[in-house]
Amino acid sequence: MDKKTICAAVMVALSLAMIPSQSATPVFAQSNGRTASEDVATGGPFFLSSRRMQRFASQFKVEHDDLNKPMTLVLHNGIGGRPGLNWVRVFIGPDLDLSRLKGAEEPSADLLFDESYLERHTVSIDLSDKVFEGTNTIILEGTGPKGGVISWVVEGPPTPALAPINPTSTQAGARLTLAGKGFSVDSGENKVTINGSNAEILSSTRNALTVKLPAHLGPGTVQIVVTTNNVKSAPYTISIVEAAP
Numbered sequence: 001m002d003k004k005t006i007c008a009a010v011m012v013a014l015s016l017a018m019i020p021s022q023s024a025t026p027v028f029a030q031s032n033g034r035t036a037s038e039d040v041a042t043g044g045p046f047f048l049s050s051r052r053m054q055r056f057a058s059q060f061k062v063e064h065d066d067l068n069k070p071m072t073l074v075l076h077n078g079i080g081g082r083p084g085l086n087w088v089r090v091f092i093g094p095d096l097d098l099s100r101l102k103g104a105e106e107p108s109a110d111l112l113f114d115e116s117y118l119e120r121h122t123v124s125i126d127l128s129d130k131v132f133e134g135t136n137t138i139i140l141e142g143t144g145p146k147g148g149v150i151s152w153v154v155e156g157p158p159t160p161a162l163a164p165i166n167p168t169s170t171q172a173g174a175r176l177t178l179a180g181k182g183f184s185v186d187s188g189e190n191k192v193t194i195n196g197s198n199a200e201i202l203s204s205t206r207n208a209l210t211v212k213l214p215a216h217l218g219p220g221t222v223q224i225v226v227t228t229n230n231v232k233s234a235p236y237t238i239s240i241v242e243a244a245p
Contacts, residue, residue, distance in 0.1 A: 040071075044151030045079055048144055056140045057098055060154055062131045069229055071127035073112070073138070074153045078121050085144035089114045090125065095135035107139055127154065158182035160190075160226045160233040169239040172217035175202065178209045184228050191227040213240075 043058030073092075078084030093109030101107060112125050138152060160182035170176055176199075183206055184190050192199040192211045199211040209226065219242050223235040 040156045041154040042151065043138055043153075044076075045149045046140065046151065048085065048142075048146055048148040050146055051143060053141060053143050055098070055101075056150075057096075057137055058152070059095070059135050059137050061135055062133060064133050065230075066156075067131065067133055068129075069231070070157045071131060072155045073125040073127050074155060075113075075123040075125070075140075076121065076151045076153070077118060077123065079149050079151065082147060082149045083145050084118070084121060085142035085148050085150050086118055087116045087144070088118050088123075088140065088142040088150065091137075091139040091141075092127070092130055092132075093137045093139070094132045096137040096139075098137075098139070109137065109139060157229045157231050159231050160228040162224065162226060162233055162236040165224075165236065165238055169241050170213065171243050172213055172240055173215035174213055176211055176213055178211065178224065178226065179207060180209075180226070180233070181207055182228060182231075182233075183207065183209055183226065189229050193225050193227070195222045 041060035043060075044056070046056040048054055073090070075088070075090070077088065089111065090113040091107055091109035092112055093107060096107060096109060098107055110130060112127075112130070113123065115123075140150060140152070142150065158181070161180050163179040163181075165176070165178065178192065183204055185205055187201045187204040190201055190204050190209060192201060192209060194213055194217060197214045197216070199213050201209060201211050203210045217240045219240050221237050221239050223237055225235050226233040
């Protein structure tokens, strides 16, 4: 996926240090320009300056076309030998003004995660259908030892990719197994087109799709494209040959 898909803000965070609970002004998360199979937006690291509850806020942006694509928020609790937080709450909302919140007053946002005695170093939270078009605000609240650190990453769906196909030629209407990665086990979330015509998907795993090619294909070269969760693979070229008499 390129920069036009699940877009994080391009502004570097004004400060990666702790945002006090009394002044949790959101800062824009960093965009790293990687593909969707990797990180698409990051926030933090955020450090606890005391054992009191503190609040941190960062923002990222989502385009309209990306609202229905799978996204995951991954918390990294404790980094580089530093301890993590013991209690963590995570909220998500649109473009929020948190400067008026007082003390432990809750933000007007959706609660995604709330866990006391948190001992895990990695927490994955499904963001599908929870993000907003435009600016999204991620709010972290928590307590822990002084110097405790936490950060987050928003991951998008992996980009499907086709492995080399053997044989490189087949017939119209034939069955064909496409090996690769980034496919969905739910056949309905995959689409395979041959020169723009849909192939029938017979079975699907994360690494293989078995399809039936359209019967009307004429001889010559054709391009195969796999689309999974609205993310397209690069085209792959094979040859269609006539059936032997």
